Amino acid sequence: MTTHSSDVVVIGSGINGASCAWHLADRGLSVTVVEKDAGPAMGSTGKSAAGVRVQFTTAPNIRLSLYSLPIFRTFEERFGKDIGYRDIGYLLLVPEERWETHLESVRLQHELGAPVDVLDPVEAQRYVPFATHGLAGATYGPWDGIIDPHMACLAWVEMAKELGVDFRMNTPVTDLRPAGQGWLVESGAERFSCRWIVNAAGAWSGAIGTLTGLDVPVGPKRIQIFLSAPIEDERTYPLTIDLSTGVYVRSELDRVLFGLDNLDQAFGFTEGVDQEWLEHVLLTGVDRFPWWEEMGIDMGGSWWGYYGVSPDNSPIIGPNPGADGWIDACGFSGHGIMHAPATGVAVAEMIADGQTSTVDVDHFRHSRFGEDVPVESNIF
Ligand SMILES: Cc1cc2nc3c(=O)[nH]c(=O)nc-3n(C[C@H](O)[C@H](O)[C@H](O)COP(=O)(O)OP(=O)(O)OC[C@H]3O[C@@H](n4cnc5c(N)ncnc54)[C@H](O)[C@@H]3O)c2cc1C
Numbered sequence: 207m208t209t210h211s212s213d214v215v216v217i218g219s220g221i222n223g224a225s226c227a228w229h230l231a232d233r234g235l236s237v238t239v240v241e242k243d244a245g246p247a248m249g250s251t252g253k254s255a256a257g258v259r260v261q262f263t264t265a266p267n268i269r270l271s272l273y274s275l276p277i278f279r280t281f282e283e284r285f286g287k288d289i290g291y292r293d294i295g296y297l298l299l300v301p302e303e304r305w306e307t308h309l310e311s312v313r314l315q316h317e318l319g320a321p322v323d324v325l326d327p328v329e330a331q332r333y334v335p336f337a338t339h340g341l342a343g344a345t346y347g348p349w350d351g352i353i354d355p356h357m358a359c360l361a362w363v364e365m366a367k368e369l370g371v372d373f374r375m376n377t378p379v380t381d382l383r384p385a386g387q388g389w390l391v392e393s394g395a396e397r398f399s400c401r402w403i404v405n406a407a408g409a410w411s412g413a414i415g416t417l418t419g420l421d422v423p424v425g426p427k428r429i430q431i432f433l434s435a436p437i438e439d440e441r442t443y444p445l446t447i448d449l450s451t452g453v454y455v456r457s458e459l460d461r462v463l464f465g466l467d468n469l470d471q472a473f474g475f476t477e478g479v480d481q482e483w484l485e486h487v488l489l490t491g492v493d494r495f496p497w498w499e500e501m502g503i504d505m506g507g508s509w510w511g512y513y514g515v516s517p518d519n520s521p522i523i524g525p526n527p528g529a530d531g532w533i534d535a536c537g538f539s540g541h542g543i544m545h546a547p548a549t550g551v552a553v554a555e556m557i558a559d560g561q562t563s564t565v566d567v568d569h570f571r572h573s574r575f576g577e578d579v580p581v582e583s584n585i586f
Contacts, residue, residue: 209397212236212372214557215389216404217379217414219243220251221355221543222535223406224362225550230404231369233558238398239371240391242378242410247359249408250542253511255431255456255463257445258544259296259350260320263311263583266569267520267541268318270548273565275349277547278358287361290354294456295444296347297333298584299494304449305342311584312345322347334443336494340450352445352456355543362550379407382418388531402557403532409475409514411536420528423575424537425473426512429465432484435502436460447586453491454586461504466490467540467586469519479508513539516575519585521545523552523570533557534572540586 214230216223219241230237243249258278260271281289300308315322323346330336330344363373374393381392388401405422407414415422437460445456455464466487484503492498516522516537526532533556535549552567562568569579 207395207397209390209399210238210372211399212238213400214238214402214404215240215391215398215400216406217391218249218406218408218410219246219363219373219375220249220406220408221247221359221362221546222408222538222549223404224359224366225546226404226406226535226553227371228362228366228369229550229554230557231366231371233554235558237366237371238400239366239373240377240379240393240398241373241375244375246363246373247356249410250511250514251355251359253509254355254543255445255465256352256355256543257296257350257456258353259347259445260315261296261298261322261345261347261350261584263314264580265314265318266566267582268315268320269566270545272318272320273551274545274547278353279349281358281361285361285365287357287364289358289361291351293348293351294442295333296350297330297444297446298345299327299330299336299341299446299448299450300343300345301340301450302342308345308449320347321349334441334446334455335497336446336448337496346444350445353543358543358546379414379417384418384529401531404535404553405526405532406535408536408542409512411514411534415526418529420526420532422522422526422534422536424514424516424522426475427469427471427473427515428476428510429467429513429540430479430483430510431463431465431508432487433458433504433507434462434464435504437462437501448491448494451490451494452586453487453494455491455495461507464491467513469515469585473515475512477510479505479510484508514542515539518575518581520582521549521570522572523549523567524556524572527572
């Protein structure tokens with residue numbers, strides 16, 4: 207049995223694994239990426255709504271976005287690769303009862319340098335048709351928008367390969383254990399030894415921890431996205447979220463995609479698009495978006511994927527207290543696309559320098575659960 211050796215083994219070739227791999231290789235480390243699927247971006251990365259935004263309520267999340275969005279916005283000029291960034295914006299429709307606390311988070315966003323416009327509901331109607339009852343206002347993020355998560359992931363994979371990173375597809379981790387000064391990772395008959403493990407296995411990260419008896423409190427929840435039939439409107443709708451219900455909608459070419467995340471469900475790799483949930487989403491959303499009454503649905507174009515969810519719906523980025531040489535980068539819920547640049551640079555600095563200097567990710571440490579720390583409210 208041959209054992210392949212590198213400084214770091216990254217588990218998972220989604221957008222975070224790919225970003226970590228490139229940032230680590232850029233710091234001069236030798237890296238192997240092991241991925242159970244046949245290609246990169248086939249986990250949650252390939253299933254997302256592709257949104258990127260600065261509009262969070264806590265400083266640590268706003269800072270991850272303030273680092274990451276400029277990277278996405280300038281990716282092509284920096285690295286010569288198109289990642290499909292489009293500044294279509296996020297439009298948050300805010301009910302009266304949330305307006306004061308929402309404005310407090312806008313003040314924090316402004317203080318930290320995040321561009322966010324405050325609008326009255328009538329002004330906001332220029333972006334997308336909606337009913338204004340019960341709304342106090344809206345906020346629009348001009349940097350916010352979408353990227354193409356496949357293109358971004360593949361860009362980092364290509365860049366990492368150019369620096370010598372070894373990507374192993376169809377290589378599910380089946381066992382791992384401490385060995386000498388590092389780790390031994392097994393995939394069937396293949397063995398990989400390394401000093402450092404980066405657990406970037408998304409919704410599967412908890413299961414990766416379990417393989418070696420480590421607590422990684424991240425589990426899977428199914429999230430569905432529905433696609434409409436073509437609609438008649440020349441405008442490109444921003445990713446618009448009705449904060450009274452959590453229902454969202456945005457343009458996708460000549461259609462819209464829409465949904466409502468069910469975060470109260472039990473953990474599990476539940477499969478399929480659920481007709482009952484579609485009906486619930488339509489009934490919940492039609493009050494705010496009365497044009498949904500006439501909207502056709504393309505069930506064939508609708509899909510589902512998994513959020514990797516931590517106890518507070520924010521990621522875990524940092525050393526696992528149960529093991530030397532193990533970094534978790536998982537549990538991103540609905541924010542793992544938008545925060546992949548910050549995650550990559552932070553993980554690389556932890557391993558190469560022993561501490562982070564570019565982005566402060568201390569808030570996302572394991573030990574925060576059970577501590578009295580601010581909890582993010584803009585989870586969607
Ligand atoms: C419907 C939906 C909508 C979303 N919308 C957004 C959005 O608008 N904006 C946003 O920022 N985020 C969004 N997200 C969340 C985002 O998709 C994820 O947070 C992000 O893709 C996580 O990336 P990742 O690289 O950490 O994980 P993944 O992309 O899931 O990659 C993990 C990889 O690990 C691999 N793996 C698992 N187990 C093993 C094993 N044993 N051995 C080897 N490999 C293994 C998997 O095959 C997978 O490829 C959405 C998610 C869903 C499902």
